[in-house]
Each structure stands twice: as structure tokens, then as C-alpha cells.
Amino acid sequence: MFDQITEQLPLFFSYHNLVFILQAAGRTLSMTIIGCSVGFFFGFIIAVIRQSSSRPLLIFRLLSIVYVETFRRIPFLVILFIVLFVIEPLMPGTSLFGIATVSVCLLSTAFLSEVIRSGLESVPAQQIEGARALNFSALQTLVMVVLPQSWKVIIPPAAAFIVMFIKDTSLASQLGVIELTFAGKMLVNRGFSSVLGFGVVLICYFALSYPLSRFAAYLERRLASS
């Protein structure tokens, strides 16, 4: 086994293979970044809707509860399949990368909205009442009172979830998106030892998510003490 690996090493780490792996890593990363940005945006809206107590928003509140509870309880693989089978007939010609990114968005919206909601809830109710007594509008209360205090609670678990989404994108290889896991499979299919192929992919994933989880742990320590 080791003879085979050492024999293949120079061929494996040729320039074009490295470019191929780096491009795949870039695709993994961009799926995660797009998914998380969209997830933060819509997750924030959902969290604010769930926090509000106005009557006209009741229907949206119910819908967002249903959305969050559904998508937190479906495996990512099944979300991928559903999105594939729904988008493909509606918009033929959508790239597989787009389908996978939409799935990551759906998943991250559900999870990040819960994180943001617990952050918003961490602000004591008296402060919101106080802001209302000072004639702050709802938007002003959110921007000037709630958010400055809640981002500390939001960021550390959100970073942990982003690490989870990086790992979840590996399932998109099953659709045929050429991201890291798929690149590993292709290299192994081309005859490289599977220890080498999947091992390098594993190291790439580690290199992507380890700095982020260290950052999350650092923030948690840093923000907890203050």
C-alpha cells in the first residue's frame, strides 16, 4: 500500500491536479459563502418576524415557524433531491452548482434563523419596553438597542454552524457538483490510491473549517468574559 502511494506521489501532485483540487475547494467554499450570506439575510428576517407580536404578521409568523421546523428536520441529502426534482422541470438548464447552492441556502436559513432568534431573545425585555417608552420606532429599537447587544450571542454559534455547512456541501458531490469530495472521487477513479485521493480531500476540508472553528472558539472565550 505504501509503495503504491509513494510511487504515485509525484504524479498526484502535478500542477494540473493541484489546480483541479483548488478549483474544487473554491467551489465548496463559494457554495458555503453564498449559502451562508443568503441564510443570514433571510434568517434575520425570519427571526425578526418571529420576535414581533403584531397581528398582521401572524400568518408570516406561523409560516416561518413551519419553515424553520421543517427544514431543520429534513436531512440535507433529501433537501438536495427535492430541490433538484423541483427546479429541474421548472427551470431546465439550471446548473447543478446552482441547485446545490439553493439547497445550502434553504438549510442555512432555517438553522441561522434559530441562532439569530436566540441572540435577539437574549436582550432583556425591559430594555425593549424602555426603548418603546422613549418613543423609538420598531426599526430603531432593533438597530440601536437589540442588535448591538445580541451579535455577541449570535456570532460564536453561527460560526460553528458555518463549519457544519462546509461539511454538508460534501453531499452535493452526489448530484455531480465538482466540489472537493467529487474531485476526490474523480482522482480515485483515475487510478490514484484511495488513501491518497480521499486523504488529500480530507486535509483540504480540514484546512477550510479548522481556522473557522478556532475563530469560533476564540470568539466564544473572548465574548464570554466581557
Added chain:
Amino acid sequence: MDYTFQFTEVFKELPYLLGGALVSLQIAFITFWAGAFIGIFGAVAKVYGQRVSKRIASSYVTFFTNTPALVQIFLLYYALPDAGVLLSSMSAVLIGLTLNAGAYLTEILRAGVISVRRSEMEAATALGMSRLQILRHVMLPHIAKTIYAPLSNFFVWLVLGSSLAALFGVEELTGRAINVSTANLRSSETFTVVAAIYVILTILASSSLALVGRLAFRVKAKVF
């Protein structure tokens, strides 16, 4: 767009799919307890261990929590035969998910181990409590309160995570859904039904876990 949804085709296969749900639950159950076994050792090593065992436990946790379970199982399934170990797809999935669960449960259980304060244990000893009494009345309430909710969330996560076993040909819920959809060609209906089964299954799991927690450990765990 003139597509008529035909759910009857899927509902014919419902018993087969529900059997798959049972397999998913079994995978989650086995990996949970095996992972908890690893996790107890890991947590104790991380909190009370010597330098070497601490180092080993924390590098195990960082490695397994920062890499995808799918690729780990790929390595177990496709790379171990090079070293002369041939695993069946089911055992590769079980081993991979167990190692993964062990890493996460180490972190969860560590929080529980930390939550017991040494001064409280000393106070209990000073009051003349026996070891069993200390475990029952001093340690367990603290541990249960800190780790019960994350543990039940993690069990739900394992039920969902077991879906990747389908990619190795294990016939659990997602695997059977793939089988059904390739046979009846009603893919979107089949996967909608399967998603609903997953939602119902996990809601049942977390509400029964919350009930057990409330009755046995007096922990107020939220379902939603």
C-alpha cells in the same frame, strides 16, 4: 407546466418506506450509544487527563468535527481494503458515524463533567453522603440539566445524518426512497413524502425525549 402529482404511487410503498425509517432509527440508536461510550472516555480525558491523553482526546475531536463524515466513510470503505480490511457498507457507515458521534459527544459530555463543581462534591462528602448518593443527588442533576437538551438535539441530528448511509447502498429511509423513486419515476412526490416522514419521525423522537427528560431528570427540554 402540466404535471399532475400522483401521491398514490408513493403511498403504495409506504410500509416499505416506514421499514426504512426503522433502519434509520436503528443506525442512529447504535451510533449514539457507541459514540456516548467513546465520548465518556474522551470527556474524562479532556477534563481530568494527563497531558498526553488530553492531547490525544482533543486532536481526535478537532479532526472528526472539522471533516465531513461522508469523506471519512469513503476512506473507511474504499481505502481500508488496501490495508487488507474489508468492511461491509453497513459496518463502514456504523463505524464512521460512531467515530463522528464520539467526537461531538465528547464535547457535549465535557460540558456536563465541568458543570459539577468540586466544592459541591466536597460539601456532599462532608455531609456524610455515600458515593452513590453523591452521584444520584449532587452530580446527576447538574449533568442532566446541562447535557440533556444538547444530547436529544444530537440524537435528532444523528437520525438525519444516517441518511448518508444511502450513498453506500444501505437501505434506510433515504436509500429506500431512492429505490422507490427509480421504480415508480415519481421522484418529487417520493422525496416529499420521505421528507414528511423525517419531520414526523424527528418530532416524535424529540418530544418523547423531552417527556423522558421531564419525568426522569426534571429537565425542561423544549421540543420546538
